[in-house]
Amino acid sequence: MRPLTLWRYEARRAGWAALLGPPLAVALGVVAAWANPLPGETTTARILLGALEMAIPLAAGVACGSLTGRDPAVEIQLTAATSYRATLLRRMAVTLAWTAVIAVLTAAVLIATGWWARWPENHGPVAGQLTWLAPTLGLSGLGFAAGAVFRSPAAAGALVTTVWALQQFFGDAAQQNVAGRLLYLFATTRGAVPGDWAANRLTLLAVAAGFVALALVVLGHSERLIGEEDE
Template sequence: MRPLTLWRYEARRAGWAALLGPPIAVALGVAAALANPLPGDTNTARILLGGLEMAVPLAAGVACASLVGRDPATEIQLTAPTPYRVTLLRRMAVTLGWTAAVAVLTAAVLIATGWWSRWPANHGVLAGQLTWAAPAVGLSGLGFAAGAVFRSPAAAGALVTTLWAIQQFFAGLAQEHLPGRLLYLFATTRGTVPGDWTANRLALLAAGIAFTGLALVVLRRPERLINEEDE
């Protein structure tokens, strides 16, 4: 199979959630900014950047949580020369690549229109891309690992959305101690302890990579997926 054809196929197998999730997340962020009842450019900029930091990573995390278990005949997949975990990793790469493309384009528009700089805690043009990249990698890795462990897209997606909601509604509790601050998803738009932002972003990236590694270890025995179907 030609490389382009292979990646197009993996994009289709990743599902509509992976393809439509990030654009819809951006659209919801823009709609929220337009409907913002609070006056002032700073509040509007915060909502626009919040769409990148909150909605886009959630869409990526839920999409990655649905990757394991999408194949209707896993036993056939196991006979292919390419290990199943490598196939799933390609689909995760497609999901994150598309998410990154949408997020970078959105960030470029915000930078060009001046909305990026109107949020005081934007952290610049380059480092500021960690606003969306760090939580997207963190939640995607968590979703991918949960899918491999639970063998259920629904359960994995529920774990991702539950963690997201807990940090959204209990931000104060999440930031009371250093571990919570380091793994807080919304440090750019909802704040964190001064000086903790860079460590927070790096910790989320590291957590996402670690979760992805865990998923690949679990998927070294993909026959567990077949056993689950037979039970």
């Protein structure tokens, strides 16, 4: 199979959630900013950056959680020359690459139109890209690992959504201890202790790598995958 054909196939196998999720997340953020009843450009800028830090990561996390368990005959995949882990990693790469395209384009528009600079905690146009990158990878890694462990897209998506919602509703409590601050997904738009932002972003990236490593270990047990499929 030619490389371009292969990547097209993996994009289709990733599903509509991976393709439609990020642009819909941005669209909802724009609508929320337009319908914002609170006065002030700063509030509007916060909502727009919130689409990058909150909505896009949630969409990517749910999409990555749905990658495992979509194949109707895993035992056939396990006999292929390419390992099933490599196949799922390709699909995750497609999902995250498309998410990155949407996020970078959105950030570029916000920077060009001046909305990026209207939020005081924007952290600049370069380092500020961690606004969306760190939580996106963090939730995507969680979703990928949950999908591998549970073998259920619904369960993985529910876990990602629950973690996202808990951080939304209990953000103030998360700021009360070091671990909570380092793992907080919304440190750019919901606030962070001064000086903790960079450590928070790097921690989320490290956690994402750990989740992906866990997923690869779980997916390496082919007998477990076959057993789950037979149940």
